[in-house]
Amino acid sequence: xxxxxxxxxxxxxxxxxxxxxxxxxxxxxxxxxxxxxxxxxxxxxxxxxxxxxxxxxxxxxxxxxxxxxxxxxxxxxxxxxxxxxxxxxxxxxxxxxxxxxxxxxxxxxxxxxxxxxxxxxxxxxxxxxxxxxxxxxxxxxxxxxxxxxxxxxxxxxxxxxxxxxxxxxxxxxxxxxxxxxxxxxxxxxxxxxxxxxxxxxxxxxxxxxxxxxxxxxxxxxxxxxxxxxxxxxxxxxxxxxxxxxxxxxxxxxxxxxxxxxxxxxxxxxxxxxxxxxxxxxxxxxxxxxxxxxxxxxxxxxxxxxxxxxxxxxxxxxxxxxxxxxxxxxxxxxxxxxxx
Amino acid sequence: xxxxxxxxxxxxxxxxxxxxxxxxxxxxxxxxxxxxxxxxxxxxxxxxxxxxxxxxxxxxxxxxxxxxxxxxxxxxxxxxxxxxxxxxxxxxxxxxxxxxxxxxxxxxxxxxxxxxxxxxxxxxxxxxxxxxxxxxxxxxxxxxxxxxxxxxxxxxxxxxxxxxxxxxxxxxxxxxxxxxxxxxxxxxxxxxxxxxxxxxxxxxxxxxxxxxxxxxxxxxxxxxxxxxxxxxxxxx
Numbered sequence: 001x002x003x004x005x006x007x008x009x010x011x012x013x014x015x016x017x018x019x020x021x022x023x024x025x026x027x028x029x030x031x032x033x034x035x036x037x038x039x040x041x042x043x044x045x046x047x048x049x050x051x052x053x054x055x056x057x058x059x060x061x062x063x064x065x066x067x068x069x070x071x072x073x074x075x076x077x078x079x080x081x082x083x084x085x086x087x088x089x090x091x092x093x094x095x096x097x098x099x100x101x102x103x104x105x106x107x108x109x110x111x112x113x114x115x116x117x118x119x120x121x122x123x124x125x126x127x128x129x130x131x132x133x134x135x136x137x138x139x140x141x142x143x144x145x146x147x148x149x150x151x152x153x154x155x156x157x158x159x160x161x162x163x164x165x166x167x168x169x170x171x172x173x174x175x176x177x178x179x180x181x182x183x184x185x186x187x188x189x190x191x192x193x194x195x196x197x198x199x200x201x202x203x204x205x206x207x208x209x210x211x212x213x214x215x216x217x218x219x220x221x222x223x224x225x226x227x228x229x230x231x232x233x234x235x236x237x238x239x240x241x242x243x244x245x246x247x248x249x250x251x252x253x254x255x256x257x258x259x260x261x262x263x264x265x266x267x268x269x270x271x272x273x274x275x276x277x278x279x280x281x282x283x284x285x286x287x288x289x290x291x292x293x294x295x296x297x298x299x300x301x302x303x304x305x306x307x308x309x310x311x312x313x314x315x316x317x318x319x320x321x322x323x324x325x326x327x328x329x330x331x332x333x334x335x336x337x338x339x
Numbered sequence: 340x341x342x343x344x345x346x347x348x349x350x351x352x353x354x355x356x357x358x359x360x361x362x363x364x365x366x367x368x369x370x371x372x373x374x375x376x377x378x379x380x381x382x383x384x385x386x387x388x389x390x391x392x393x394x395x396x397x398x399x400x401x402x403x404x405x406x407x408x409x410x411x412x413x414x415x416x417x418x419x420x421x422x423x424x425x426x427x428x429x430x431x432x433x434x435x436x437x438x439x440x441x442x443x444x445x446x447x448x449x450x451x452x453x454x455x456x457x458x459x460x461x462x463x464x465x466x467x468x469x470x471x472x473x474x475x476x477x478x479x480x481x482x483x484x485x486x487x488x489x490x491x492x493x494x495x496x497x498x499x500x501x502x503x504x505x506x507x508x509x510x511x512x513x514x515x516x517x518x519x520x521x522x523x524x525x526x527x528x529x530x531x532x533x534x535x536x537x538x539x540x541x542x543x544x545x546x547x548x549x550x551x552x553x554x555x556x557x558x559x560x561x562x563x564x565x566x567x568x569x570x571x572x573x574x575x
Binding site for chain 2: 231236237
């Protein structure tokens with residue numbers, strides 16, 4: 001017998017068979033089952049809309065799952081970062097519109113407008129994240145009840161500040177000229193901004209994976225989640241790393257907020273709480289802490305919402321809960337959740 | 340006598356309401372393997388954790404090569420060249436063997452990667468399972484990985500806590516061989532309950548009892564002193 005034989009019980013723990021089967025059944029079902037009732041052209045239109053919505057949900061859910069999975073912090077203020085991102089993006093677009101860049105600008109000006117709005121949201125979300133982690137969250141590590149209470153409080157305060165700064169009423173978000181309207185590709189009508197949403201979501205997914213799986217920082221962060229003490233003893237300042245993770249999560253939520261604001265063409269102070277519910281559903285479906293799980297969950301929710309809204313409009317909102325219930329019955333840890 | 344690499348002077352450590360270390364004095368000479376011995380609860384592991392800053396001292400003075408380190412954070416102490424292998428095989432299960440090593444490398448230089456060649460000679464199975472997740476390794480492999488991971492940097496002091504715990508005798512023999520190689524290259528402080536292992540690695544010893552150093556000396560003398568072993572270690 002080999003001195004270094006792999007422990008058989010450990011091999012069993014890693015068995016990915018059941019997980020993969022569940023993912024395939026649910027994913028393939030959601031993608032292709034609607035083709036039974038929907039004609040192919042409409043199906044393609046709805047699929048693009050579903051992918052875009054899924055990518056936007058992923059932008060918010062990815063930050064939430066990162067913060068929970070890596071830091072074990074239940075951050076119910078995540079929706080507030082989303083709302084702040086939406087309002088910051090709205091403000092930047094208004095400012096750029098006064099320069100003639102948004103509603104009447106060229107393609108370059110439209111693209112730059114969106115980029116500047118996203119960068120501003122990223123910066124504001126990140127700074128808010130750092131401040132709140134250092135001042136508030138750091139005091140309640142390892143206590144979920146306190147985390148829930150204190151982040152709910154933070155969320156309320158941040159929403160009230162939005163009302164003070166921007167007012168309590170709904171606002172209309174400007175859509176840059178190049179992303180207004182639709183493209184007609186072989187009778188398939190595709191909203192231009194949805195294509196941008198899919199591209200941004202894809203970039204965030206790729207970037208997050210690249211950092212977590214291919215960089216030293218990603219290794220340190222993943223190790224810190226599992227054993228903070230060992231990571232400290234290996235020479236890393238875990239507190240600073242966790243501040244960075246919280247900052248990144250908040251910044252991603254804010255980016256999601258700006259994209260959502262342009263997608264929906266309106267914003268209001270309570271939009272953070274509404275989106276938080278979607279994000280929580282996505283994170284639970286995907287498995288707490290799994291970025292790829294959140295991506296799969298977001299795409300599932302986005303697609304199912306659009307297909308069902310077309311087939312049975314009254315069931316559109318309930319379908320998210322239904323998917324969550326089915327996934328949890330099949331696999332209580334979520335699609336890619338770890339023990 | 341050479342300048343000590345580490346000194347502890349009347350170090351007291353409390354964990355909650357428990358007064359664990361009650362004035363520990365240590366003087367660790369460089370380039371040797373020193374073993375901390377004692378019964379369960381004597382304060383051996385707490386001594387290592389206090390040196391590392393993981394369970395900070397309530398009072399007393401700790402110096403590393405003349406520099407006071409008692410108030411430093413664990414990551415600052417690690418950056419000064421102190422490696423630590425905890426007693427619970429604290430490898431990161433979700434990372435691969437390769438990632439565990441990359442995590443440990445404070446600087447990924449050519450010199451560090453060159454040390455990997457030595458590590459692979461000492462622990463060939465780590466090379467075999469290079470891409471495997473550490474969580475699927477056997478207990479012996481995890482302990483090898485934990486020790487090798489601490490050895491990957493050019494540490495001036497390695498703190499190793501009960502490496503033989505829960506391991507089969509054949510693996511312990513392999514571990515002794517590897518640790519004897521490691522101690523030739525850096526100063527080692529080893530906490531060990533297994534006297535067979537301790538006596539084959541250490542050249543000096545300190546015996547702790549009730550949070551104090553009660554005896555110290557050369558390992559070869561302790562091996563011959565049946566009375567001392569019986570009194571403090573419970574072995575004949």
